[in-house]
Amino acid sequence: MSEALVAIEKLNVSYPGATVSAHVLDSVDITIGHGEAVGLVGESGSGKSTVAFALLGLLADDADVSAGRAAFDGRENVFATKEAEALRGTEIAMVFQDPMSALNPLFTIGTQLIDIQRRRFPNERRSQLWARAERVLAEVGMPDAPRRMRAYPHEFSGGMRQRVVIAMALLVEPKLLIADEPTTALDATVEAQVVEALRRLRRRTRSSMLVVSHSMGLIAELCDSVVVMYAGTVVESGPVKAVLRKPLHPYTRALLACEIDPYADFDPEQELATIPGIVPDPARRPSGCIFAARCTESHARCSEPPPHRQVEAGHRFSCWQDASR
Ligand SMILES: Nc1ncnc2c1ncn2[C@@H]1O[C@H](COP(=O)(O)OP(=O)(O)O)[C@@H](O)[C@H]1O
Numbered sequence: 267m268s269e270a271l272v273a274i275e276k277l278n279v280s281y282p283g284a285t286v287s288a289h290v291l292d293s294v295d296i297t298i299g300h301g302e303a304v305g306l307v308g309e310s311g312s313g314k315s316t317v318a319f320a321l322l323g324l325l326a327d328d329a330d331v332s333a334g335r336a337a338f339d340g341r342e343n344v345f346a347t348k349e350a351e352a353l354r355g356t357e358i359a360m361v362f363q364d365p366m367s368a369l370n371p372l373f374t375i376g377t378q379l380i381d382i383q384r385r386r387f388p389n390e391r392r393s394q395l396w397a398r399a400e401r402v403l404a405e406v407g408m409p410d411a412p413r414r415m416r417a418y419p420h421e422f423s424g425g426m427r428q429r430v431v432i433a434m435a436l437l438v439e440p441k442l443l444i445a446d447e448p449t450t451a452l453d454a455t456v457e458a459q460v461v462e463a464l465r466r467l468r469r470r471t472r473s474s475m476l477v478v479s480h481s482m483g484l485i486a487e488l489c490d491s492v493v494v495m496y497a498g499t500v501v502e503s504g505p506v507k508a509v510l511r512k513p514l515h516p517y518t519r520a521l522l523a524c525e526i527d528p529y530a531d532f533d534p535e536q537e538l539a540t541i542p543g544i545v546p547d548p549a550r551r552p553s554g555c556i557f558a559a560r561c562t563e564s565h566a567r568c569s570e571p572p573p574h575r576q577v578e579a580g581h582r583f584s585c586w587q588d589a590s591r
């Protein structure tokens with residue numbers, strides 16, 4: 267199948283304000299191929315969750331949404347509509363930052379892993395659903411899965427709970443799995459385990475994935491492609507390898523400079539870089555390049571909207587700077 271699973275073009279989202287409305291997403295394009303994992307990266311407030319929520323039909327009621335195209339699996343005008351709600355929990359599953367929000371404290375994990383499958387496999391017996399749940403729980407790295415099926419959420423650590431939530435998402439056998447900051451609430455050791463569970467999942471299923479994270483490191487571990495967002499705008503996108511090898515937008519370079527290298531020896535003297543300045547107010551977006559005010563390489567012409575350039579297959583960026591610089 268050549269047509270992508272997800273094709274979003276020119277997605278705009280704004281929220282009404284007291285005087286001016288806040289333009290939170292500005293002409294965002296995102297394509298996710300069948301079986302492809304796409305990472306969405308950017309600082310807090312850049313609009314990543316808004317993209318994820320728009321795909322899930324979960325935006326606030328007062329959100330003003332428009333899109334040039336919003337197709338899912340060959341169907342047009344799906345996202346940000348009532349139709350997206352019908353896909354949730356069947357063709358699209360999600361893993362959020364806080365695993366507790368997805369779990370009911372009153373029921374055992376086994377019961378919840380069975381309930382999640384009922385919409386998908388309405389004619390199967392409980393014993394079949396139980397067996398599948400147990401198998402998938404083991405697959406995401408849950409030790410002693412058969413016994414754990416009878417435990418309650420509070421008996422699990424944060425990382426174990428997130429594995430349960432990933433198992434829940436897997437049991438739906440979705441065409442698209444959306445994970446919004448799946449490891450942000452976890453400490454580093456547990457994070458590595460959850461990343462491993464997601465990697466295992468990628469090897470096993472043909473599901474496409476959208477992984478939302480502020481960490482390029484996490485995205486590099488899990489994804490084929492990356493979309494870099496800044497203040498509601500896509501500034502760069504392309505295959506992970508190409509973007510890491512040659513980040514073309516100054517914002518992508520600044521973001522990478524802020525990352526802790528997970529493979530380097532820990533150096534307590536080394537200070538973590540931060541990008542100076544603040545993200546523009548969505549109600550007062552500049553007319554030119556959105557990053558110009560914080561860019562160390564900006565010029566006079568950056569007061570005009572930058573061109574969209576494509577350098578090699580699928581590697582695009584929006585900047586006045588030349589890629590061959
Ligand atoms: N319901 C809402 N009403 C008004 N503004 C919102 C609403 N939800 C999100 N925003 C704004 O949208 C911007 C992007 O938020 P978000 O998508 O959560 O960013 P991220 O996930 O990248 O941290 C922020 O400026 C946030 O304040």
Ligand SMILES: [Mg+2]
Pocket residue numbers: 314315316
């Ligand atoms: Mg978010």
